[in-house]
Amino acid sequence: MTFCAICGGTAFEDRPVLWPGLIAEWELSAEEAAYIDRQQGRTCLACGGNLRAIALARALLAAWEGGPVLARFATSRAARRLRVLDLNGAAGLGEALKPMPGYRLATYPQEDMQALSFADASFDAVLHSDTLEHVPDPAAALRECHRVLRPGGTLAYTVPIIVGRMSRSRAGLPPSYHGDPAQSGEDWRVQTEYGADAWRGVIEAGFDSVTLNAVEFPAALALSARRAGGEAPRRGWLSRWR
Numbered sequence: 001m002t003f004c005a006i007c008g009g010t011a012f013e014d015r016p017v018l019w020p021g022l023i024a025e026w027e028l029s030a031e032e033a034a035y036i037d038r039q040q041g042r043t044c045l046a047c048g049g050n051l052r053a054i055a056l057a058r059a060l061l062a063a064w065e066g067g068p069v070l071a072r073f074a075t076s077r078a079a080r081r082l083r084v085l086d087l088n089g090a091a092g093l094g095e096a097l098k099p100m101p102g103y104r105l106a107t108y109p110q111e112d113m114q115a116l117s118f119a120d121a122s123f124d125a126v127l128h129s130d131t132l133e134h135v136p137d138p139a140a141a142l143r144e145c146h147r148v149l150r151p152g153g154t155l156a157y158t159v160p161i162i163v164g165r166m167s168r169s170r171a172g173l174p175p176s177y178h179g180d181p182a183q184s185g186e187d188w189r190v191q192t193e194y195g196a197d198a199w200r201g202v203i204e205a206g207f208d209s210v211t212l213n214a215v216e217f218p219a220a221l222a223l224s225a226r227r228a229g230g231e232a233p234r235r236g237w238l239s240r241w242r
Contacts, residue, residue, distance in 0.1 A: 056222045080102070081102075087126065162195050
């Protein structure tokens with residue numbers, strides 16, 4: 001049974017998300033379309049978070065040793081010490097993090113991920129969900145995430161990953177959008193389609209480790225990465241402050 005790491009909910013519904021045009025542009029097999037649809041459309045009835053947001057919540061909780069439910073951790077004493085930059089406010093996740101005094105929402109594209117407006121080493125964690133694939137220069141965006149993290153800080157994010165292929169740029173291919181461009185604008189245009197090597201850009205950006213956090217593999221994968229330096233968290237160090 002699926003458990004929501006955002007709010008603790010256990011009731012879900014499946015909402016169809018993909019449409020034939022996008023499936024064709026993405027060149028998805030029936031199996032790939034099914035797990036991407038599950039990733040985006042299987043939704044917690046309590047908080048509205050889908051599987052990718054739940055995977056991202058798990059990645060944050062693992063980095064912070066924060067227990068099983070993000071909303072519960074966000075009201076703890078330990079959470080008061082953390083400075084968190086959220087670059088798109090994924091459904092359910094932003095609401096869970098709002099009680100944290102150090103939580104900051106700066107939504108892409110109003111906040112340019114390729115040139116963040118924040119000082120070096122400003123945050124303990126940076127997160128974004130299904131945003132990097134829309135950024136023209138994802139390598140620059142990952143370097144900026146690295147720059148604004150303090151030593152020892154965590155980047156946690158999702159991109160739609162097709163696990164049976166390698167990543168590719170859509171440069172030179174017909175435009176593809178994750179939404180209606182007439183209503184959503186060019187920030188919905190897909191610049192990169194990610195595959196099994198999605199971790200590579202994180203290491204190239206300067207992070208010293210990458211972890212995959214899975215929910216109903218291969219449906220939902222969240223990547224988390226640590227900026228080198230600082231003191232690595234010791235097991236249980238946060239629990240003493242709850």
